[in-house]
Amino acid sequence: MRIPNHIGIIPDGNRRWAVKNGMTKEKGYNMGLKPGLELFKLCEKEGINEITYYGFTTDNTKRPKFQRVAFTQACIDAVKMLSKENASLFIVGNTESPMFPRELIPYTIKRQTFGNGKTKINFLVNYGWQWDLNDCFASNEKDKNMMDLIRSREISRIDLIIRWGGRRRLSGFLPLQSVYSDLYIIDEYWPEFTPKHFYNALEWYDKQDITLGG
Amino acid sequence: MRIPNHIGIIPDGNRRWAVKNGMTKEKGYNMGLKPGLELFKLCEKEGINEITYYGFTTDNTKRPKFQRVAFTQACIDAVKMLSKENASLFIVGNTESPMFPRELIPYTIKRQTFGNGKTKINFLVNYGWQWDLNDCFASNEKDKNMMDLIRSREISRIDLIIRWGGRRRLSGFLPLQSVYSDLYIIDEYWPEFTPKHFYNALEWYDKQDITLGG
Numbered sequence: 001m002r003i004p005n006h007i008g009i010i011p012d013g014n015r016r017w018a019v020k021n022g023m024t025k026e027k028g029y030n031m032g033l034k035p036g037l038e039l040f041k042l043c044e045k046e047g048i049n050e051i052t053y054y055g056f057t058t059d060n061t062k063r064p065k066f067q068r069v070a071f072t073q074a075c076i077d078a079v080k081m082l083s084k085e086n087a088s089l090f091i092v093g094n095t096e097s098p099m100f101p102r103e104l105i106p107y108t109i110k111r112q113t114f115g116n117g118k119t120k121i122n123f124l125v126n127y128g129w130q131w132d133l134n135d136c137f138a139s140n141e142k143d144k145n146m147m148d149l150i151r152s153r154e155i156s157r158i159d160l161i162i163r164w165g166g167r168r169r170l171s172g173f174l175p176l177q178s179v180y181s182d183l184y185i186i187d188e189y190w191p192e193f194t195p196k197h198f199y200n201a202l203e204w205y206d207k208q209d210i211t212l213g214g
Numbered sequence: 215m216r217i218p219n220h221i222g223i224i225p226d227g228n229r230r231w232a233v234k235n236g237m238t239k240e241k242g243y244n245m246g247l248k249p250g251l252e253l254f255k256l257c258e259k260e261g262i263n264e265i266t267y268y269g270f271t272t273d274n275t276k277r278p279k280f281q282r283v284a285f286t287q288a289c290i291d292a293v294k295m296l297s298k299e300n301a302s303l304f305i306v307g308n309t310e311s312p313m314f315p316r317e318l319i320p321y322t323i324k325r326q327t328f329g330n331g332k333t334k335i336n337f338l339v340n341y342g343w344q345w346d347l348n349d350c351f352a353s354n355e356k357d358k359n360m361m362d363l364i365r366s367r368e369i370s371r372i373d374l375i376i377r378w379g380g381r382r383r384l385s386g387f388l389p390l391q392s393v394y395s396d397l398y399i400i401d402e403y404w405p406e407f408t409p410k411h412f413y414n415a416l417e418w419y420d421k422q423d424i425t426l427g428g
Contacts, residue, residue: 059427129393133347133360146347168397172427175389179343183382183397213273213386 004159006050013165013189026070035193050120058128061099086115092152093125100126129172164190218373220264227379227403240284249407264334272342275313300329306366307339314340343386376415378404
């Protein structure tokens with residue numbers, strides 16, 4: 001089986017899950033922690049080298065405060081949780097804004113290694129696609145490749161993006177690393193994660209041809 | 215029904231269609247002309263304001279010469295064909311390369327209006343996503359918005375992308391205009407186009423919520 005090197009995760013549908021289960025919207029985010037760990041362990045088992053989780057965006061922070069507090073806390077808790085695994089953790093996001101949680105700043109400066117550090121994990125926290133790309137265009141190093149100038153330059157090309165919650169779009173998720181990504185959509189909400197979702201995505205990916213535009 | 219303002223078309227599967235029908239691969243491209251016109255007329259009827267067709271990319275030109283000649287000719291013929299409609303035509307692509315067909319250069323300089331010019335049509339011809347974005351980063355106009363500096367700046371944000379041929383990826387199609395696009399995949403090959411594909415895509419799009427990252 002052809003295993004992707006790098007998987008992008010769009011864990012969508014937390015709020016819709018909460019509403020469906022008779023809770024207020026912000027209650028959904030916390031339910032995404034367990035799936036995040038479970039998915040990490042499956043990736044580790046299958047030998048996937050790099051995982052990028054879509055945490056929250058600068059646009060998301062315009063939502064009601066209750067929600068903002070809840071998804072920010074869920075990201076902090078997710079990083080804490082994953083720092084108990086064999087992983088190296090890196091965070092990309094706008095740290096100049098008060099919306100960026102202070103606790104996570106060290107992860108934006110350098111990749112932090114835990115255990116044997118084998119699996120690379122990237123987290124997008126207070127990320128914005130325009131913020132990501134603006135740097136390349138403010139740069140004076142005209143001889144450099146664009147991919148070496150964007151703010152997310154530590155994050156490699158993504159082979160497979162798995163999105164929960166049924167929406168078939170990228171929603172600003174790393175536009176340059178996603179130009180050739182295969183996009184697998186799961187209709188269930190992220191808190192409803194099961195290993196079957198992950199294996200269905202891998203089986204589907206195995207059947208895709210890879211041309212990288214050729 | 216909520217009609218998209220701007221539809222992106224990825225007319226994939228021409229070569230696979232040819233092989234399936236016992237022809238050599240390059241014979242498939244010409245079969246994409248009739249669908250292209252039919253789709254335009256449907257868009258016109260439904261009041262869609264802007265359509266962008268993915269012609270060919272700089273990467274595609276590395277394919278065998280027979281294929282390159284065939285898809286280039288198909289693009290030239292498509293533009294000729296659409297210039298008989300009520301449309302305004304604009305082409306984005308790298309004209310500095312010998313792979314760019316000379317006949318189409320006027321369309322890259324300014325939008326050409328035919329009939330009442332009502333529907334905007336954009337064609338990507340010898341397009342490359344890195345080529346598109348590199349300009350923004352070579353620019354010295356640091357105060358300008360990135361979207362006003364990319365080479366495809368004439369092309370607006372895309373609401374709905376319809377891709378034929380079953381692949382669930384963007385393949386470098388206007389990465390910045392596509393960040394929020396909904397992606398509708400049709401398993402049939404582009405030469406197998408039927409109006410039902412288009413209407414299924416519109417019906418599906420009507421049911422999507424539009425958040426633009428919010």
